[in-house]
Amino acid sequence: MMADGRLAGRVALHGVAYLTLSFILMPLVFVTWLAFFAQEIPSFPPEGYSLKWFGAIANNRNFVTGLWTSMQVAVAATAIGLALAVPASLILARRQFAGNAVMNQFLLLPLVVPGVVMGTAIYVFQIETEIATGLPILGSLGGLVAGHTLIVIPWTVRLVTASLAGLDRAAEEAAQSLGANQWTTFFRVTLPAIRPGVVAGALFGFVTSFGNLEMSLFLVGPGRITLPIAILQYLEWKIDPTVAAVSVLQIVLIAAAMIITDRYVKLARVV
Amino acid sequence: MAHVSQRPVGEPGNLTAAGLLVPATIFVAIGLLVPIAILFRYSLNAFVPGKLMVDALTIANYVKFFTDPFYLQVLWRTVRVAVACTIFCLIFGFPLAYVLARTQSRHKNLLVMAIVLPLFVGNAVRAAGWMVAFGSKGFVNASLMGMGLISVPIEIMYTEMAVVIGIIAVNMPFMVLTLQSVIEGIDRNVEEAAFSLGAPPMTMAIRVLFPLALPGILAGVILTFILAMNAYATPVLLGGPKFQTMGPLVFSTFAQQNNWPFGGAVSFILMTVTLILTVASSLLIRRRYA
Numbered sequence: 367m368m369a370d371g372r373l374a375g376r377v378a379l380h381g382v383a384y385l386t387l388s389f390i391l392m393p394l395v396f397v398t399w400l401a402f403f404a405q406e407i408p409s410f411p412p413e414g415y416s417l418k419w420f421g422a423i424a425n426n427r428n429f430v431t432g433l434w435t436s437m438q439v440a441v442a443a444t445a446i447g448l449a450l451a452v453p454a455s456l457i458l459a460r461r462q463f464a465g466n467a468v469m470n471q472f473l474l475l476p477l478v479v480p481g482v483v484m485g486t487a488i489y490v491f492q493i494e495t496e497i498a499t500g501l502p503i504l505g506s507l508g509g510l511v512a513g514h515t516l517i518v519i520p521w522t523v524r525l526v527t528a529s530l531a532g533l534d535r536a537a538e539e540a541a542q543s544l545g546a547n548q549w550t551t552f553f554r555v556t557l558p559a560i561r562p563g564v565v566a567g568a569l570f571g572f573v574t575s576f577g578n579l580e581m582s583l584f585l586v587g588p589g590r591i592t593l594p595i596a597i598l599q600y601l602e603w604k605i606d607p608t609v610a611a612v613s614v615l616q617i618v619l620i621a622a623a624m625i626i627t628d629r630y631v632k633l634a635r636v637v
Numbered sequence: 638m639a640h641v642s643q644r645p646v647g648e649p650g651n652l653t654a655a656g657l658l659v660p661a662t663i664f665v666a667i668g669l670l671v672p673i674a675i676l677f678r679y680s681l682n683a684f685v686p687g688k689l690m691v692d693a694l695t696i697a698n699y700v701k702f703f704t705d706p707f708y709l710q711v712l713w714r715t716v717r718v719a720v721a722c723t724i725f726c727l728i729f730g731f732p733l734a735y736v737l738a739r740t741q742s743r744h745k746n747l748l749v750m751a752i753v754l755p756l757f758v759g760n761a762v763r764a765a766g767w768m769v770a771f772g773s774k775g776f777v778n779a780s781l782m783g784m785g786l787i788s789v790p791i792e793i794m795y796t797e798m799a800v801v802i803g804i805i806a807v808n809m810p811f812m813v814l815t816l817q818s819v820i821e822g823i824d825r826n827v828e829e830a831a832f833s834l835g836a837p838p839m840t841m842a843i844r845v846l847f848p849l850a851l852p853g854i855l856a857g858v859i860l861t862f863i864l865a866m867n868a869y870a871t872p873v874l875l876g877g878p879k880f881q882t883m884g885p886l887v888f889s890t891f892a893q894q895n896n897w898p899f900g901g902a903v904s905f906i907l908m909t910v911t912l913i914l915t916v917a918s919s920l921l922i923r924r925r926y927a
Contacts, residue, residue, distance in 0.1 A: 375838030383736040386729045387748070390755050390809050393766025396776060400769045409774035450664055453657035461654055469658065473665055478860075480867035480911070482884045483676075484669070486891055486904045490679050491672035516668045519661060548653070577759035580869045583888060598761040601874050605768045613762040620757050624750055633749045 394617060400610035408605055419607040420615075429612045431589075432596030435507075439592065440575040442511045447518030447571050452564060455523050456556075459530035470527070477520040481580025488513050489584040505587020513585050517578060518571035525570060525631070529563025562630040569627040573620050680901030690897050698902035708886075708903075712910065715882040718797065718872075719865035722804045726812040726861045727854065729805075734816035734853075735846075739825070756810040760870035767803050767875055768794065795877035803871040808861040815860060819853025820846075855922055859915050866911045883907045 404414035423429050451473070458470050476484065492504045503509045537559065541551045557564070579594040586595060593616060600609045627633065683693035702708045737748055755763060770776045771793040778790040793799050827849065831841040847854065869884040876882070887907065891900035 371837045372832065379732050379838075380736060382729060382732040384733075386733040386809065386813075387751060389729070390806055391751060392770070393763040393806060394755055394758065395766070396769040397762060397766040400765075407774070408769050408772055410776050410779035450661040454661035457654050457658040469662065473661060475665060476669055478863065479669065479673075480863060480884075480908070482867050482869055482887050483673070483904050483908055486887060486900060487672035487676040488668070489891070490675050490897065490901070491668075494675055512668065516665065519665060523661070573757040577757050579759055579761055580867070580884070583869070584892065594759050594761050597759075597765070598870055598874070601761060601765055601768065605765060605772070609765060610769070613765055616762055617754070617758050621754055624754055624757070628746060628750065633746060633753060 397610050397613045401614045403607045406606050419611040422608045423612050428596040432593035436593040439510050440572050443514035443518045443575045444571045446515045451519045451522035455526035459527040473523045474520045476516045485581040485584035510585045514575040521570040522567035525567035526563045529560045566627050566631040569623045573623050676901045679897050682898040684896045684898045698899045711881045722865040723862045725805050726808050730812035734813045738817045738820035752810045764874035799875040800872050803875045804865050804868050808864050812857040812861050815857035816853045819850050823849045
C-alpha cells in the first residue's frame, strides 16, 4: 500500500516534469516546423515541405544587416566585457576584503535590473552625454556595444569567479618560487588554468548579448537594428516561414555556442 | 625577489588589486547607476506638447499615472498576469527541478541544455513559436477541428491566456534552474526518513521538501515575478496592440510619444511596484513556512 503510493507519486512526478520540459521546448519545435513548410501561410496540416525559405532570408535586408550588427555587437561587447570582468573576478575570488560580497553583487546587478528600465535609463544617459560632448552616441554602434557590455559583465564575473574558486594555488606558488613575476604567473599559469571559466563566460556573454531585445530596442538607430529586433518587427507585421527560418538560424547558432561551452564547463554546474 | 614572496603568493598588492577591480566597477556604476539617476530626474520634469521636455521639479507625472483609470488598469493587468505566471511556474517547475536535481542519468547535461537553450534563444523567437500554434489556422485549432471537437476556430491569439502561456514558457527555465540548485543541496536521507515514518509522497513534499527548499522557492519566485512584470516581446506579439502592459507602455511612451518625463515615471513606478510586491511576497512565504 505504502509502496504503491510512492510508485504512483514517482509516476506523477515524472509525468509532470516531462510535460513541463516539453512545454518549454514547444515554441522552438513549432517555429522550426514552420520554417520547412512549403506554403507561405502558417496553416496546419502543411501542404508539403521545402527548404526555400532559408534562401529567402538573404532577400530580406533587415535580417541580413540585423545578423551582421548582432554579430559585431556581441563580439565587441564580449571582448570588452572579458577585459573588464576577468581582472575584477581575480580580485573578488582571491581577496578577502570588507565589501567583497557587496562588490560581487554589484557587478551582477545588470542581470537583475529589468531590460526595459535599463533601456530607458541608458537611452537618457546617452542623450545627456551627447548633449554634453557633442559626439553622436545614440543609435551608434559604440553606444549599442556599451549597453551590451553591461549585460556581458555579470555572466563573465559569475563564471570566472566560479572557476577560480576551485583552483589549487600550488602551481602559482611553484611558478613564483621559480622566479616568475606576477604578470608571468598570471599569463602562463593562472589564465590557462581558468580557461574553461573564461571560455564559458565569453560564450554566455555572447549569447546574452546576441539574444538581447528589450534594452537594444532603445539603443538602436535607423538602419542599424539587431537580429532579435528585426525578428520582432517582422512578427508585429506577420508570421511566415521566412521569419521562422531566420529564427531557426538563431536557434542553431545559440545551440552551437551551448554545446561548445559544455565541452569546457559542464552546464549543469554553472547555470 | 625577496619582497615578492613576503606577500601570500598569487596575491597582487593593494594598488594592483584596486587597479584590477576598479575598471569593471566604474563601468557598471557609470553605465547603470548614473543612467537610472538621470532617468529619475527626467521623471520629475514637465512635458509640454510641441516642446517635448521642459525642466521642472514636479510630481505631476506620477499623479497623472495614479489618477488615470487607463494607466491603473494597465498596471493591474500587468500585476495579475505576473502573479498568475509566477504561480504556474512554481507549481509546474518544481517537479521538473526535482527530477533534474535527483537524476542519476548520464544525460543530465542534455536535460540542462534542453532547459537552457530556450532561455538564450530570446523572447521574439519563442513568441513566434506560439503564434504558429495559436493562430486561427494554427496547430491547436487545426487539431481540435480535425478531431471534431470544435467547428469554428477558437480565439487564442491576442488574449490574456496567450500572453500568460507565453510568459510561463519564457520564465520556466529560470524557475527550474533556481529550484534545482537548491534541491541538489538537500540530503536525500531526510526524504527517506519521512517515507520510512509512513508519510505519503505529497505529505513528505509539503512537510519536508518545501520548507527545506524555501530559499530556492523564494529566489525563483522573485526572479520569475520580476521578469513577468517587465515582459516586453511576449505581450506585444501574443497580446496584440490592445493588450497593454507596463513594459510595452514604457516603450511606447518613450519612443513613440517622445514623452520622456512620463516614460521615466512609468519606468520608476514599474520598478517600485515590482520591488514592493517582491518584498511583500517573500515576507508572506517566509511567514507561511518558517
